Protein backbone atom coordinates (compact mmCIF):
# COMPACT_ATOMS: atom_id res chain seq x y z
CA UNK A 1 0.00 0.00 0.00
CA UNK A 2 1.31 3.39 -0.93
CA UNK A 3 1.82 5.65 2.05
CA UNK A 4 2.28 9.35 1.59
CA UNK A 5 4.08 11.58 4.05
CA UNK A 6 3.62 15.32 4.35
CA UNK A 7 6.64 17.48 3.58
CA UNK A 8 7.19 19.66 6.61
CA UNK A 9 9.53 22.48 7.42
CA UNK A 10 12.32 20.10 8.36
CA UNK A 11 12.55 18.96 4.73
CA UNK A 12 15.29 21.21 3.31
CA UNK A 13 15.06 22.52 -0.22
CA UNK A 14 16.29 19.66 -2.47
CA UNK A 15 17.17 22.07 -5.28
CA UNK A 16 19.72 24.10 -3.36
CA UNK A 17 20.13 21.83 -0.32
CA UNK A 18 19.98 24.83 1.97
CA UNK A 19 19.32 23.65 5.51
CA UNK A 20 19.08 27.04 7.10
CA UNK A 21 16.02 28.13 5.17
CA UNK A 22 12.85 26.24 5.90
CA UNK A 23 9.79 26.40 3.73
CA UNK A 24 6.18 25.40 3.95
CA UNK A 25 6.04 23.11 0.97
CA UNK A 26 2.90 23.78 -1.03
CA UNK A 27 1.72 23.48 -4.61
CA UNK A 28 0.74 26.51 -6.66
CA UNK A 29 -2.76 26.29 -5.14
CA UNK A 30 -1.29 26.48 -1.64
CA UNK A 31 -2.05 22.87 -0.74
CA UNK A 32 0.50 20.93 1.34
CA UNK A 33 2.81 18.60 -0.56
CA UNK A 34 3.18 14.90 0.14
CA UNK A 35 5.79 12.38 -0.89
CA UNK A 36 5.20 8.66 -1.33
CA UNK A 37 7.57 5.72 -1.47
CA UNK A 38 7.16 5.43 -5.24
CA UNK A 39 9.02 8.71 -5.60
CA UNK A 40 5.95 10.77 -6.43
CA UNK A 41 5.27 14.24 -5.03
CA UNK A 42 1.63 15.29 -4.93
CA UNK A 43 -0.48 17.92 -3.26
CA UNK A 44 -3.34 17.26 -0.86
CA UNK A 45 -6.01 16.88 -3.54
CA UNK A 46 -3.69 15.07 -5.94
CA UNK A 47 -4.33 17.69 -8.61
CA UNK A 48 -0.61 18.37 -8.84
CA UNK A 49 1.37 15.19 -8.98
CA UNK A 50 4.65 14.13 -10.51
CA UNK A 51 7.84 12.21 -10.12
CA UNK A 52 10.59 13.61 -7.93
CA UNK A 53 12.85 13.97 -10.98
CA UNK A 54 10.31 16.31 -12.61
CA UNK A 55 9.40 18.21 -9.48
CA UNK A 56 10.53 21.80 -9.14
CA UNK A 57 11.28 23.49 -5.85
CA UNK A 58 11.66 27.03 -4.64
CA UNK A 59 12.73 28.33 -1.24
CA UNK A 60 13.74 31.76 0.02
CA UNK A 61 17.40 31.25 -0.89
CA UNK A 62 18.91 33.70 -3.38
CA UNK A 63 20.18 30.60 -5.24
CA UNK A 64 16.83 30.36 -6.98
CA UNK A 65 16.66 33.93 -8.20
CA UNK A 66 12.90 33.61 -7.80
CA UNK A 67 12.75 30.56 -10.05
CA UNK A 68 11.52 27.04 -9.40
CA UNK A 69 14.40 24.59 -9.90
CA UNK A 70 14.69 20.85 -10.25
CA UNK A 71 16.72 18.87 -7.75
CA UNK A 72 19.54 16.48 -8.60
CA UNK A 73 19.73 13.09 -6.94
CA UNK A 74 22.34 14.25 -4.45
CA UNK A 75 20.24 17.24 -3.42
CA UNK A 76 17.13 15.15 -2.97
CA UNK A 77 18.95 12.46 -1.00
CA UNK A 78 20.49 15.11 1.20
CA UNK A 79 17.13 16.75 1.88
CA UNK A 80 15.63 13.38 2.73
CA UNK A 81 18.46 12.55 5.11
CA UNK A 82 17.87 15.82 6.99
CA UNK A 83 14.13 15.30 7.38
CA UNK A 84 14.26 13.36 10.62
CA UNK A 85 10.56 13.66 11.36
CA UNK A 86 9.62 12.41 7.91
CA UNK A 87 12.02 9.48 8.16
CA UNK A 88 10.77 8.39 11.57
CA UNK A 89 7.12 8.74 10.58
CA UNK A 90 7.66 6.79 7.36
CA UNK A 91 9.89 4.04 8.72
CA UNK A 92 13.04 2.45 7.29
CA UNK A 93 11.29 0.26 4.68
CA UNK A 94 9.46 3.22 3.22
CA UNK A 95 12.64 5.26 3.07
CA UNK A 96 14.60 2.40 1.46
CA UNK A 97 11.87 1.95 -1.15
CA UNK A 98 11.80 5.66 -1.89
CA UNK A 99 15.57 5.86 -2.29
CA UNK A 100 15.47 2.94 -4.76
CA UNK A 101 12.61 4.44 -6.77
CA UNK A 102 14.15 7.89 -6.97
CA UNK A 103 17.51 6.36 -7.88
CA UNK A 104 15.74 4.58 -10.76
CA UNK A 105 14.19 7.84 -11.90
CA UNK A 106 17.62 9.40 -12.13
CA UNK A 107 18.98 6.27 -13.77
CA UNK A 108 21.39 5.55 -10.95
Ligand SMILES: [Zn+2]
Nearest residue numbers: 027029043048
Ligand atom coordinates in the same frame (compact mmCIF):
# COMPACT_ATOMS: atom_id res chain seq x y z
ZN1 LIG B 1 -2.17 21.29 -5.97
Ligand SMILES: [Zn+2]
Nearest residue numbers: 013016059061
Ligand atom coordinates in the same frame (compact mmCIF):
# COMPACT_ATOMS: atom_id res chain seq x y z
ZN1 LIG C 1 16.16 26.25 -2.41
